[in-house]
Amino acid sequence: MSNVIEDELMSSSVIKNLNVLDFDYAPEELIHRDEQIRFLAQMFKPLLSSVSQNAIIKGPVGTGKTAIAKKFCNSIVNIARKQGKIIEYVHINCRKRSSDGMALLGVLNHFDSRFPDRGFSVPEMLQVLRKQLQKRDAQLLVVFDEADALVKKSGSNLIYDLTRFSDESSMEKIPVSLLLISQKDVIPMLDPATISTFKRSNALSLNKYTRDELYDIVRQRVELAFHNDAMNEDCIDLIADIASEWGDARFAIELLWKSGIAADHQHVEMVTPEHVRAAKAETYSVVTESKLKNLDRHQLFTLYSIAKRLKKDGTAYVNTGDAEKTYAITCEEYNEKPRTHTMFWNYIKEIEGAGFINLKPSGKGQLGTTQLISLPDIPAEIVSNKVEELLK
Numbered sequence: 001m002s003n004v005i006e007d008e009l010m011s012s013s014v015i016k017n018l019n020v021l022d023f024d025y026a027p028e029e030l031i032h033r034d035e036q037i038r039f040l041a042q043m044f045k046p047l048l049s050s051v052s053q054n055a056i057i058k059g060p061v062g063t064g065k066t067a068i069a070k071k072f073c074n075s076i077v078n079i080a081r082k083q084g085k086i087i088e089y090v091h092i093n094c095r096k097r098s099s100d101g102m103a104l105l106g107v108l109n110h111f112d113s114r115f116p117d118r119g120f121s122v123p124e125m126l127q128v129l130r131k132q133l134q135k136r137d138a139q140l141l142v143v144f145d146e147a148d149a150l151v152k153k154s155g156s157n158l159i160y161d162l163t164r165f166s167d168e169s170s171m172e173k174i175p176v177s178l179l180l181i182s183q184k185d186v187i188p189m190l191d192p193a194t195i196s197t198f199k200r201s202n203a204l205s206l207n208k209y210t211r212d213e214l215y216d217i218v219r220q221r222v223e224l225a226f227h228n229d230a231m232n233e234d235c236i237d238l239i240a241d242i243a244s245e246w247g248d249a250r251f252a253i254e255l256l257w258k259s260g261i262a263a264d265h266q267h268v269e270m271v272t273p274e275h276v277r278a279a280k281a282e283t284y285s286v287v288t289e290s291k292l293k294n295l296d297r298h299q300l301f302t303l304y305s306i307a308k309r310l311k312k313d314g315t316a317y318v319n320t321g322d323a324e325k326t327y328a329i330t331c332e333e334y335n336e337k338p339r340t341h342t343m344f345w346n347y348i349k350e351i352e353g354a355g356f357i358n359l360k361p362s363g364k365g366q367l368g369t370t371q372l373i374s375l376p377d378i379p380a381e382i383v384s385n386k387v388e389e390l391l392k
Ligand SMILES: Nc1ncnc2c1ncn2[C@@H]1O[C@H](COP(=O)(O)OP(=O)(O)OP(=O)(O)O)[C@@H](O)[C@H]1O
Pocket: 022, 023, 024, 025, 026, 027, 029, 030, 031, 032, 033, 059, 060, 061, 062, 063, 064, 065, 066, 067, 068, 183, 217, 249, 250, 253
């Protein structure tokens, strides 16, 4: 047995640097985002004259929002320092810190890692923050990443309070700049007083990566992470093709990583398209299986009906009326009584909440409550097969 363990642990890998495939890793050079980084530089240029700015970045998953914000903010800190100006840059992940207190504590921890995590109210913490900045003669640049989580849970109070730091009316003006990052547009979620501090022009909107952009991103990552010649050329094309459906760089890099692992498991020296296909299959199953197990029987019937319908019709959308008919048939197949229309509607809402389906209002000429259902990122075939297995 110990030989087996040693063999596996000591076996060679196609990957030379695993860290580079980590979710949090961002390469020195961000591909195809020069223009967007230039735009950030234009927006935040006033900071070098100690004038604060507020801005937002929005864009779908894996489009480089976090990576370009970090890259830009670190650069402006360094450039300001050369000019004798101190910018304190703090990056807060609001998914992890979604209350005002937690988010603000994250900011204070930048200055004092042992700042107590309880016992201080938000106004007191703001006071401490003011003192820290005065003491250092510094300005502050806060990035609220995944800002929608903060605003959803706690409203826009903290954002408003921080913008007030640099307000003309406040006693001692300290430049505090905010960068809000989110997949959705957060501006409409803010209250009117806070919205007015965000200029309409200070919004950077990122698009999904195209297939060719993903190709370049994956190619760069291959060079950083894999041994020379460990990656069959076709693999990069295939990964770019697969990921282009979502335009998501993170998904592309995850596929790359899993392809490498698949090759290692077979103790071969080169990653081939077959490993990529295996990685793709596994990526689906991880996403769906763990989440599918949380659904109850009728939610599964509902999802199954939608997937079956989409597969059969070959369409992008199925309307709720057709889905309900298929649901009734599915229930019969499994010898169960279909639940009421209201219950069915709840199931639809629940599986939408869990991220399995998207809903949008149907066009004119349909009944008022009819909606169109689509599957966001999993082929209908895979969904119906997996649900079928679970229903057995
Ligand atoms: N232009 C790029 N060049 C190289 N790597 C990139 C580029 N854009 C994104 N990446 C890589 O893709 C992954 C996802 O990027 P990032 O975390 O910035 O996405 P995001 O838009 O913040 O996504 P989310 O909405 O899920 O937070 C990271 O590993 C990042 O390093």
